[in-house]
Amino acid sequence: MKKKALAALSVVATLVATLAATSACVWWFYQPEEPESLKNL
Amino acid sequence: MxxxxxxxxxxxxxxxxxxxxxxxxxxxxxxxxxxxxxxxLAAALLGWALGFFGESMIVFFSVGFLRRLIGGAHAGSFNGCLVVSIFCIGFFSALAHYVLPLCPFWVLGGASLAIYLTAVVLIARLAPVDSPNKPVRSSEKRRRLRRGAFGVMVAFVLLTAAALLWQTRGGDCARYIWALNLSVLWQTTMLTGCGSRLIRIVDLRFKRPL
Incomplete structure (x- = not known):
């Protein structure tokens, strides 16, 4: 059960990361360093 | 965080x-x-507690959507970002709710026109403004972001025009128009050197040891 919840959170986090990678910045003022694999999106 | x-x-x-x-x-x-x-959560709580929930949601979403497409000055820390964001949402919402609706209709119309014209010029000349943590290198992506930003601006102009029309027919939506106007003005200011200097000053305060 815990593993399924963590897998769901990992999917959501990856989806948000992909959405952020296709934009100019994340949301409002702070921009964390973008991982290498997202730099070409 | x-x-x-x-x-x-x-x-x-x-x-x-x-x-x-x-x-x-x-x-x-x-x-x-x-x-x-x-x-x-901070915007919703602040808006709910101080009676300007609608305005705070307009500021939160309009700045957020526009910023995703045009970028702008960035805070150097998560906490700095939180403080600037909450302050801006509270300040602009309070202005739009309590102060600016006292202005006559022609001021609202004139300010809307001036703000959107300035915003379009700034976006055409400067957007997207990226950050060292997320550089926008490809020219195709820059074009796509700029096109998206113009799409959002068209949507904002249409919404503002419809709300202005409603206002002339006895509607009470001046505070929402002011909230959107202030968000567009603030976010496009963040594209300029002036916006960048302002965020740097806030950053210095947060990096200074207590």
């Missing part, structure tokens, strides 16, 4: 047996999610 997102990503990655790059992507996504949720 960013460290918390990294710890969570590490825990998920270890449990699911994923590689380091995937963990970095999850940490990036969780940081973005935490930022979005915390600023949304």
């Amino acid at each position: 960013e460290q918390l997102a990294h710890r969570w990503a590490q825990k998920i990655g270890t449990t699911l047996g994923t590689d380091e790059e995937r963990i970095a992507v999850m940490a990036y996504g969780l940081t973005a999610l935490l930022q979005l949720v915390l600023i949304f």
Whole structure:
């Protein structure tokens, strides 16, 4: 059960990361360093 | 907060047996999610407590959507970002709710026109403004972001025009128009050197040891 919840959170986090990678910045003022694999999106 | 997102990503990655790059992507996504949720909750609470919930939601979403497409000056820390965001949402919402609706209709119409014209010129000349942590290198992506920004601006202009029309027919929506106008003005100012200097001053305050 815990593993399924963590897998769901990992999917959501990856989806948000992909959405952020296709934009100019994340949301409002702070921009964390973008991982290498997202730099070409 | 960013460290918390990294710890969570590490825990998920270890449990699911994923590689380091995937963990970095999850940490990036969780940081973005935490930022979005915390600023949304702060905006909603502030708006609800001080009686300008609608205005605070307009500022939160319009600045957020526009910023995703045009970029702008960035805070150097998560906490600096939280403080600037909450202050801006509270200040602009309060102005739009309590002060600016006292202006006559022609001021509202004239200010809307001036703000949108300035915003379009600034976006055409400067957007997207990227950050060292997320450089926008490809010219195709820059074009796509600029096109998206103009799409959002067209939507904002149409919404403002419809709201102005409603206002002339006895509607009471001046405060929402002012909230959108202030958001557009603020976000496009963040494209300029002036906006960048302002954020740097706030950053210095947060990096100074207490």
